[in-house]
Amino acid sequence: MPPSETKRRDWADLGDGVAGMIADRVLAYDVADYLRFRAVCSPWRRCCADPRAHGDLDRRFHPRRWLMLREPRERIDSPNVRRFLNSSTGECIRVHLPGLHNQEVLALSSEGLLVVLDWPRSTKVHLLNPLTRHLTQLPPLMALLSYQGYECFLYTSAFDTHFPAWGSGILNDDSTVVLCFSRLNMLGMAKPGDDHWTLLNFHSPSPVALGTASSMIAGRFYCVTTDGVMVLEDQPPRLELVAKLPMPVSPVADTVHLMDSAGELMLVHRRFSRHHDTNNVAKRRYDVYRVDLGAGTLCRVNSFGGGAHALFIGLYCSLSVPIKLFPAGxxxxxxxxxxxxxxxxxxxxxxxLADRSTISSDNLNCHLVLQPHTLVDCLSLCTTGRIWCHFEKHLVSQCRR
Structure with missing residues (x-):
């Protein structure tokens, strides 16, 4: 076609109807792409909703596909920059988050939000959307700690090496935030604007909590006690039995891990095997169950989605990833x-799982690698529930006052 007959399309002039429809479809898939769409030009931005005007409890704008990669502070080139991995596409992005140098990240919620603590300036807790940068204030942490009593925290050594809030998230009423401290067998529930947390303590007298990885799936909070898999009901706040455990679990020797794997609630039972290695040291065995919420049963499985997924488990948090996103092998x-x-x-x-074989580790440091050397190291670090000593010591000093 001759240049004189060539017509240039004005993409900014799509019209609110067409651009709005595209924006809605993009948002339904990924809020990151939605933000990129809004950033193209002013006409497109005018035709779609501003995420910051709707708040962190609006599920449309949750970065649910994005996982913050944890790195040792020595490796972070800027205190305000973090890397995020898309669990559906494998894309990795760097996000600038002003203020993180004055905040501690307590957890990454199931919705992709960060639960952050304003430390050392205060003990205020916020939900931070890392992509929209919207900040939602919640009651201060000490408003929850005061219920428990300082002596109890010191006795359980809660702040010696861990202060995990993994398993935190938003209930399906889209207004209540659950702050979970698995090791303390304690849940806090609050809504934005509340001045205190509603405490749910499931440590005593019964059931005894198995203080390991809990899970949020489809707006429901699940944990495991000696009675079985429990779900949190909020009217009134209580734990209800979902499924009894078909196997004995020792609260002392075993750990139990819940996770969302491709929309299914899975349970991993980490236990000692009867078999020993050449040094007569008891081996660990990992049994996996699918929790059938409808039937209220646990079904033993040897596969995650037909071999399409792998699980990364830590003492207090777990992660399921599709292997197709990453380089073969x-x-x-x-x-x-x-x-x-x-x-x-x-x-x-x-x-x-299939042949019960193990992969030998080449890392000499069993606690924490100073820098991830492989992709497995990187994802393993994401599920390591350890935080930094200067923060832990401060919380201990607060409890002693």
Missing amino acids: SIRGDTIYLSFDIAERSKTEGYH
Whole structure:
């Protein structure tokens, strides 16, 4: 076609109807792409909703596909920059988050939000959307700690090495935030604007909580006690039995891990095997169950989605990833990879479900690698429930006052 007959299309002049329809479809898939769409030009931005005007409890704008990659502080080139991995596409982006140098990240919620603490300036808790940068204020942390009593926290050594809030998230009423401290067997529930947390303590007298990884799935909070898999009901706040455990679990020797794997609630039972290695040391065994919420039962399985997924488990948090997103051979399907806060990680990197074989670990540091050397290291670090000592010591001093 001759240049004189060529017509240039004005993409900014799509019209509110067409641009709005495109924006809605983009938002339904990923809020990051939606923000990119809004950033193209002013006409497109005018035709779609501003995420910051709707708040962190609006699920349309949750970065649910994005996982913040944890790195040792020595590796972070800027105190305000973090890397995020898209669990559906494998895309990795750098996000500038002003203020993080004065905040501690307590948890990454199931919706992709960060639960942050304004420390050391105060003990205020916020939900932070890392992509829209919207900040929602919640009651201060000490408003929850005061219920428990200082002596109890010191007795449980809650702040010696961990202060995990993994398993936190937003209930399906889209207004209540659950702050979960699994190791303390304690939940806090609050809504934006509240001045205190509603405490739910499930440590005593019964059931006894198995203080390991809990999970949020489809707006419901699940944890495991000696009675079985429990779900949180909020009217009134209480734990209700979903499914009894078909196997004995020792609260002392075993750990139990819940996670959302491709929309299914899965349970991993980490226990000692009757078999011993050549040094007469008891081996760990990992049994996996699918929780059938409708039937109220646990079904033993040897695969995650037909081999399409791998699990990364830590003492207090767990992660399921589709292996197709990553380079061939870097992650193996139907495999449980261990985080650096699990003792056997010094010798064993992973555990294959199908043949019960193990992957030997090359890392000499069983607690935490100073820098991830492989993709498995990187994802294992994401599920390591360890935070930094200067923060822990401050919380201990607060409790002693």
